[in-house]
Amino acid sequence: MLHSDDTYRHYLRQLPEFCDFTEEEFTKLTHDLSVKTYPKGQVLFDHGDPRQSFYYVIKGVVRLERQDETGNFSFINYVKAIKGFPYRGLYTDEDYPYTATALTAITIASVPMASFEAIVSLNPLVTRQVIRQMSQLLDRMENRLQKLVTSSATARVIQALSIFGTDMGEKAPEGDVLIPYPITLIELARLSGTTRETAGQVVNKLEAAGKLTYNKKRFRFEPNDLSI
Missing domain, CATH: 1.10.10.10 (Winged helix-like DNA-binding domain superfamily/Winged helix DNA-binding domain)
Structure with a gap:
């Protein structure tokens, strides 16, 4: 179900990951905004798919998963409402580093990744916020790996x-x-x-x-x- 309209633009404008954009930047960023709802189990993209969009969860939870080369170990992360992804691979990766699946029914916004990267690089406030988000993710992932590596x-x-x-x-x-x-x-x-x-x-x-x-x-x- 497609919902792209000014109601969602106004909603996103108030949120932390979007409020530091200038009006001109936000208008450019959301020019191709798409908001859709998906059922539980819907795959948004697979590991290795072209990295075309930046997503923002409006409602529900998304599971991010990547398996190691043996297929025996899965790295799993969750993105809940009022959070964006993927931050990993900004400005470096051409493909998605993991598979994204709706853990619950979700409502999710997306904008072109190229637009997101181009506009973020022009705004120091947003750049700092993105770096902060990436730092927090790295910290959580390191702690998580330490805790889950146990034989018990x-x-x-x-x-x-x-x-x-x-x-x-x-x-x-x-x-x-x-x-x-x-x-x-x-x-x-x-x-x-x-x-x-x-x-x-x-x-x-x-x-x-x-x-x-x-x-x-x-x-x-x-x-x-x-x-x-």
């Missing part, structure tokens, strides 16, 4: 839950974290590099210990208290 399947499942909290969680009034999107045990197993059965066993143990609730595929927990 239980520890990997717990770390994967923590990653869900970081990438998609919302702070509840009680102080714990709610993942407001439906997350299957298969997705948890996928991120933690284990089986659905093992992921389910860990979740059941955490629930029995009062450390977590999993209702209608939505997780809720205190990130600092995830242990068995």
Whole structure:
């Protein structure tokens, strides 16, 4: 379903990743703006496809995934609403470095990558913001790799839950974290590099210990208290 209109332009203009553009820059950037909705499971692009667009998630969550050369290890990241991607490969890569799939139903905006790169390079405020975004992503990825490289399947499942909290969680009034999107045990197993059965066993143990609730595929927990 296509929605390109001034309503979305006005909405995007107020957001952090767009508010530092000048009016002229923003007009040029969004000249070919496209806003579409996709169902869960829709592939936006595959690893190796020409890097043609910069995307911004308006609603829902996108999974970014790349496998190593052996096909045995997957690197997974999630982009929730009010976040853009891909920042990796700006000004250097011709192809997308990973596959992007709708983890939930999504509404997503896109602009031509060539326009995004050209206009960003002209505005020091936006350039600094992009560098800050890339720095934050690198920091998160390094921490994530350190935490997930463990032989303990239980520890990997717990770390994967923590990653869900970081990438998609919302702070509840009680102080714990709610993942407001439906997350299957298969997705948890996928991120933690284990089986659905093992992921389910860990979740059941955490629930029995009062450390977590999993209702209608939505997780809720205190990130600092995830242990068995």
